[in-house]
Amino acid sequence: METERETEIWYAMRATYRREPDAMRLLEKEHLGCFVPMQYKISIKKGKKVRALVPVIHNLLFVHARPSDLKRVKSQVAYLQYITDTRSGEKIIIPDNEMQRFIAVAGTYNDHLLYFQPEELNLSKGTKVRVTGGDFEGQEGVFLKVKGARDRRVIVAIQGVIAVAMATIHPDLIEVIQ
Structure with a gap:
């Protein structure tokens, strides 16, 4: 029961x-x-x-x-x-919503995704954003400069476990979340 x-x-x-x-x-x-x-x-x-x-x-x-x-x-x-x-x-x-976001990005097996250990990134320095178009439309994360990439990327993180940086996304397809 x-x-x-x-x-x-x-x-x-x-x-x-x-x-x-x-x-x-x-x-x-x-x-x-x-x-x-x-x-x-x-x-x-x-x-x-x-x-x-x-x-x-x-x-x-x-x-x-x-x-x-x-x-x-x-x-x-x-x-x-x-x-x-x-x-x-x-x-x-x-949390379910955090895991669904992570699976939506990591489950694409995209060659351009970068993975990080949580201690490698300072997510507090980034800006909270939502992707408004493209393959990752609707996903939310933190917009941040990461090592190994020329430009800033949207990061989806699972607190204390793993973080994934999406492929380069054109700035026109990103909106800031307050």
Whole structure:
């Protein structure tokens, strides 16, 4: 009866030793939501260039599940671990709207996306904006200059876990949010 009242929430999790594909298969088999930020990488195999979809940050995945369902699955699998906030020690739980924004951008597998650790960016220096056109229309983030890019980019961040900088967006397609 208790599981009936629980709502599904997004957890930031780790699958140790690069086992995020195994974790994804297991979670899908258990009918739990899962998202791993991926991007295409070119590598050389047997003298040929091969383009493969690989995780952006190894061991990182996001799980959408009821707490009791996740606890049950986690008890069967030792390599699946919660990511905790270093200050409070609490499990990192991501609000639905923040996660949907992140998935809308990171789920495109766009080659021009840049990923950052939270400590690499000072989001307080940026301006809160909304994209009004193009591939990322309707997305909100912080407009900021990032290393590795010539111009300023719109950043969508998950507090304390990961941030993604969108491809270059023409300034005419950006509006400032008050």
